[in-house]
Amino acid sequence: MIERSSVEIAGRMIANAKHAVFFTGAGISAESGIPTFRGEDGLWKKYDPEEVASIWGFRRNPRAFWEFSFALRNKLFAEPNPAHYAIAELEEMGIVKAVITQNIDMLHQRAGSKKVLELHGSMSKLDCLECKKEYDWGDYIEEFNREEVPRCKVCGSWFVKPRVVLFGEPLPRDVLEQAIEESRMADVFVVVGSSLVVYPAAELPYIAKSCGAKMILVNSEPTVADHIFDVKLYGKAGEILPQISKIVKEMKQKS
Ligand code: NAD
Ligand code: ZN
Numbered sequence: 001m002i003e004r005s006s007v008e009i010a011g012r013m014i015a016n017a018k019h020a021v022f023f024t025g026a027g028i029s030a031e032s033g034i035p036t037f038r039g040e041d042g043l044w045k046k047y048d049p050e051e052v053a054s055i056w057g058f059r060r061n062p063r064a065f066w067e068f069s070f071a072l073r074n075k076l077f078a079e080p081n082p083a084h085y086a087i088a089e090l091e092e093m094g095i096v097k098a099v100i101t102q103n104i105d106m107l108h109q110r111a112g113s114k115k116v117l118e119l120h121g122s123m124s125k126l127d128c129l130e131c132k133k134e135y136d137w138g139d140y141i142e143e144f145n146r147e148e149v150p151r152c153k154v155c156g157s158w159f160v161k162p163r164v165v166l167f168g169e170p171l172p173r174d175v176l177e178q179a180i181e182e183s184r185m186a187d188v189f190v191v192v193g194s195s196l197v198v199y200p201a202a203e204l205p206y207i208a209k210s211c212g213a214k215m216i217l218v219n220s221e222p223t224v225a226d227h228i229f230d231v232k233l234y235g236k237a238g239e240i241l242p243q244i245s246k247i248v249k250e251m252k253q254k255s
Pocket of ligand 2: 128129130131132133152153154155156157
């Protein structure tokens with residue numbers, strides 16, 4: 001059980017923020033039905049990340065990556081949950097200035113968030129690693145639905161890769177730079193659903209903390225970085241964030 005008072009403290013911090021920034025991970029989408037990587041029902045219990053989610057694995061055998069993606073197919077078209085909507089509402093109120101996400105599922109945008117920094121890219125674009133031709137997701141949706149490994153429509157190569165960051169690949173530089181800047185500017189920094197073990201993403205909360213942000217954690221279990229947080233709320237994001245957004249709304253109405 002989360003203590004009501006801790007949720008209220010977090011709500012008050014966020015309501016008084018001039019520049020709140022959210023940082024999200026796979027846990028925020030768990031209640032939309034997308035499995036996380038680590039933890040109890042994590043994907044890495046079933047798949048080998050070296051094989052299916054690294055750039056060298058992809059170069060060796062793109063089929064393994066695609067079969068992993070086909071297995072997740074239904075999950076990739078999940079709907080945002082109350083946690084995504086609560087963050088979008090806080091942005092609409094002018095409190096949240098940016099959402100930095102490690103997720104590739106685009107659920108923040110679908111919930112209405114405008115300023116979303118996708119540290120690990122998304123499935124919306126694909127690139128041919130051979131001839132560099134760029135594609136939209138829609139160009140390959142039929143092949144994907146038929147569970148066929150996509151082949152470049154220009155050069156015939158099998159190395160057509162969604163613009164997601166695989167293990168062994170650098171993060172998109174401009175996005176990372178903006179995320180660092182937002183973390184520096186944050187007066188309140190809220191981490192939601194991340195184990196904080198994937199670098200360099202996991203460095204951002206430390207940057208925010210060292211620049212003086214008040215730190216809030218919403219996660220179903222403790223993380224390796226719990227000591228940097230002022231308020232820790234252990235539980236489901238889809239239950240906690242709507243409560244926070246309600247408190248913020250009430251406080252704003254009163255003032
Ligand atoms: P992670 O899997 O390492 O950690 C997820 C954390 O969320 C865990 O600590 C877990 O306890 C917590 N959690 C689970 N359900 C929750 C809930 N309902 N409410 C609150 N917390 C909950 O995820 P990560 O830190 O994001 O790192 C994994 C990497 O995997 C990232 O790089 C990300 O790109 C990628 N990934 C993305 C998706 C997606 O796009 N939805 C899904 C899986 C993995
Ligand atoms: Zn090509």
